[in-house]
Amino acid sequence: MSFKAIIFDLDGTLIDSLEDLGNATNRVLLKNNFPTHTMEDYRYFVGEGVVALITRALPEEIRDEATINACVGEFREDYRKNWNIKTKLYEGIAEMLDSVTLRGLKMAVLSNKPDYFTKKCVAEFLPKWNFERVIGQRDNVPKKPDPAGADEIAEHLAILPSEILYLGDTPIDMKTATAAGMFPVGVLWGFRPEDELKRSGAQRVIHKPQELMKVIDH
Template sequence: MNTETKSNFEAVVFDLDGTLLNTLDDLAASMNRVLESHQFPSHPVGSYLHFIGDGARMLAQRALPEDQRNESNIRKLHHAFEQDYRDNWGVATKLYPGIAEMLDHLIKRGMKLTILSNKPHEFTLTTAGHFLANWNFQCVFGQREGVPKKPDPAGILEISQELSIPPQNMLYLGDSGVDMKTARAAGCHAIGVTWGFRSQEELLENGAENLIETPNELFPLIDSLQA
């Protein structure tokens, strides 16, 4: 790595679903219930790896049969999904292995922790508050009215302003191409995590500067970037 790109990192921005939390089973179960209740075909859980990542409305659109993706159906499924998920977000969701230890270690290093998700803001706050309450996250933002969703860098730039830390002094960890595009657009260092929902190829094609396969690989990477 070039010396020009080395920096003193003071904060980490995390994606939520597929990065900190394995939410796949609960998201898939909620959407499948909604699809079936509206007489649409459901999907295997694995299909949701490709549906998730661009917000609940896009999840509803992708889950519908292609010839049924009209505005009325999308709106109807989106609303019904949010109703169902509100009651079922914590059935199977859990932290990925090694996340708790990684967060502990980051705090010991004095780094600030934040979350930026395309999940609706209400659900981002609820799930983070339940599963991540042991750690102090300075900012937790989901998809909010009037704020462009990822890959627009607006959320990261807002976090940067809140923390008074420039984006170049922030790491961004995410599991999707959308995350990598967001990080690069904002000027953060983009780290792709391979334990989540999307492939290494997608991460690299969309600008990942590094890949890590387990949470504990983050620390030698940080040390090498700051050496």
């Protein structure tokens, strides 16, 4: 199979941002006298955007719209100040991106993180590499697993979806790739286990970033 482009998820795939996301959420919960959560819990809370993250973190009996909206606002304010304290590239990502670049594949990023923070994270942690498009969650555009963002990238690149590999760490990513007609590859250094990725449509699962080259070169 010959690929011409790769779309990367961001959090849990290229960058390890779990602690900053979890800590920001826990500070909001503490401020409102709600119970906090462990980082292991947050592995299952993240991936579908800020509203979903906050909703899952709140106690079930207090998930009314007003509380969710207020806490989302507090989270955005906190995270804007504390988004890069612990966040870093996963080991091996730089070498992987170098290898993809050497092979001449076009690259893009698609995330359910708010668009502002997605672009900020890529500019901060991934300035060395050329991403044709960097897209986060935007108002009035369906978030993943809706294929709208992936479709937009394919159209911008003028590349057929079947020639695009989609790399991500959650079932949401695998479902997005499948819905867009792309080739879903799951990573095991992120937030979700292998069985979940395979059940959600992963055609391949890799344990380390450099293993992506075996999929590309196959």
